[in-house]
Amino acid sequence: MTDTASLDQASQPLQLRNFYLARQPMLDRNQALFAYELLFRTTPANSAEIDTDLAATAGVLAHAAQLGLPRAVGDATAFLNVDTEVLMSDIFAFLPRERTVLELVGSVEATEPVLWRLAELSGHGFRFAAEASVHGSRLGRLLPLLDYVKVNLRAMPVVSMLSLVPRLRGTGKRLIAEKVESQTEYKTCLDLGFDYFQGFYFARPSVIAGRKLSPSQLALVDLMSLVVSDADNIEIERAIKRDVTLSVNLLRIVNTPAAGLRQRIDSLSQALIIVGRRQLQRWLQIMLYAEPGNHGHTQTPLLMLASTRARLMELLAGRLRPGRRHVADMAFTVGIMSLMDTLFCVPMADLVEQIPVSDEVSSALLKRGGFFGELLRLAESFEQMEEGADVLPTLSVLADSGDDLVELEMAAFEWSGQVVRSAL
Structure with a gap:
C-alpha cells in the first residue's frame, strides 16, 4: 500500500530553525481566498536572541530564496509587515513583487525619506498597505502611496468606522476589514463596502x-x-x-x-x-x-x-x-x-x-x-x-x-x- 501521508517532504534537511509562521487568510466579497498576512514568530529557543517579531520577519525574509515564499501562499498574495528599517533595506528585493504587499507597521513615520522610498518601490511594482488606527494623522500623507487600507474592528469604535469608511472608499483604495471574528461582523462590513475581510470568522461554529x-x-x-x-x-x-x-x-x-x-x-x-x-x-x-x-x-x-x-x-x-x-x-x-x-x-x-x-x-x-x-x-x-x-x-x-x-x-x-x- 502506498502511504499518501509519508513524511518524506518534511524530512528533508532543515535549514531555518526556531521560527514558526502565522498565516491569516483574507477573503474577497465572494468569500474566495485573496491573500494571506504572514508573520514569522520566534520560538522559546531563540526568543532571547531576537528582540522583535519584525526582526524575525527580516531574518527569515533574508532567507526567502531558500524558504520559497510562494510555498507559503500558493496562488494567493502575501502581506508582509515591515518597519522603517526593513523598508529602507533591500532584503525583500527578490520577493515576487506582483504577489507581495508590504504592510507598514505603526512605527513607520511619514518622513520625506520614507515617502521617497515608497514611491521608488512603487515604481518597481511593489504595493503597500497600512492600518488606519495605528497611523492616525499620518495616514493622510501615506495614503497617496497606499494600495490597501486596513480597518481594525477591535481598535476602532463603530461610530468612527461608519464615518471613516465612506471617506476612504472615496479615495479609491481597496479596504480590508481586519480582525473580523463573527459572521455578523462580516455582514456589517460587507454592507459598508469593504473589499476584503481578514480573520477566522468563516471558521467559527454557528450552530443551527x-x-x-x-x-x-x-x-x-x-x-x-x-x-x-x-x-x-x-x-x-x-x-x-x-x-x-x-x-x-x-x-x-x-x-x-x-x-x-x-x-x-x-x-x-x-x-x-x-x-x-x-x-x-x-x-x-x-x-x-x-x-x-x-x-x-x-x-x-x-x-x-x-x-x-x-x-x-x-x-x-x-x-x-x-x-x-x-x-x-x-x-x-x-x-x-x-x-x-x-x-x-x-x-x-x-x-x-x-x-x-x-x-x-x-x-x-x-x-x-x-x-x-x-x-x-x-x-x-x-x-x-x-x-x-x-x-x-x-x-x-x-x-x-x-x-x-x-x-x-x-x-x-x-x-x-x-x-x-x-x-x-
Whole structure:
C-alpha cells in the first residue's frame, strides 16, 4: 500500500530553525481566498536572541530564496509587515513583487525619506498597505502611496468606522476589514463596502437548531463508518457505487498529486486495494468539505484551513512520536474533524456520536485533552497572530530538537494547496 501521508517532504534537511509562521487568510466579497498576512514568530529557543517579531520577519525574509515564499501562499498574495528599517533595506528585493504587499507597521513615520522610498518601490511594482488606527494623522500623507487600507474592528469604535469608511472608499483604495471574528461582523462590513475581510470568522461554529446533513454528506458519513469497521471491501465498493457523484469525486481525489500514488487509479476496487482503508478514510473526510455545489466559494477557505491543520498535526506527530504511523494518522483525523462543527453547523458533541472515533480523538475534539488535544491547540496557536500567543510546551520540545517549524508548516501548506486544487 502506498502511504499518501509519508513524511518524506518534511524530512528533508532543515535549514531555518526556531521560527514558526502565522498565516491569516483574507477573503474577497465572494468569500474566495485573496491573500494571506504572514508573520514569522520566534520560538522559546531563540526568543532571547531576537528582540522583535519584525526582526524575525527580516531574518527569515533574508532567507526567502531558500524558504520559497510562494510555498507559503500558493496562488494567493502575501502581506508582509515591515518597519522603517526593513523598508529602507533591500532584503525583500527578490520577493515576487506582483504577489507581495508590504504592510507598514505603526512605527513607520511619514518622513520625506520614507515617502521617497515608497514611491521608488512603487515604481518597481511593489504595493503597500497600512492600518488606519495605528497611523492616525499620518495616514493622510501615506495614503497617496497606499494600495490597501486596513480597518481594525477591535481598535476602532463603530461610530468612527461608519464615518471613516465612506471617506476612504472615496479615495479609491481597496479596504480590508481586519480582525473580523463573527459572521455578523462580516455582514456589517460587507454592507459598508469593504473589499476584503481578514480573520477566522468563516471558521467559527454557528450552530443551527435542527440542521440536517445533506444526502451526500450522510452518504460520506455512512461510508466512513463502513471503512473504519471490519466491513468487506465488496460492501464498501457497493456503497460507493450507489452514489455516482461520490464515485467520480473519490476517483478524482485519490489521483491528485497530494495522494502521492505512483500509478493511476481507474476503478473503485483498485482504489480500495492500493489506497487502503486508512487513506480512504482520509480522502472521505476531506471530501466532506468539498461537497460540489453546496456552498460554492465559502468552502474553499474552510477546506484549506482544515486540510492544512490536519497535515501539520500529522507532521508534528511524526516528529514527536517517530515510527508510530497510527499516531500520525490519528493526529490527521483530529485536525480534519476539528472544523466539522463549523462545516455542518452542529455541535461537535453531536458529530462525534455520528462519526465513529476513538476516545482519544473524542477527548481531543471536545476537551482539547491528551496528546492530540495538545497538538490541536498548538496548530490553532500557529494560526493566530496576536502578540504573545500561547505556543505551548510542545513547541519548546520541537524547538529544542532543532527542527525547523517553518519547514513543517511549508510542507503542510503545499500539501493542502494540492488538495484544494484537486477537490474543488
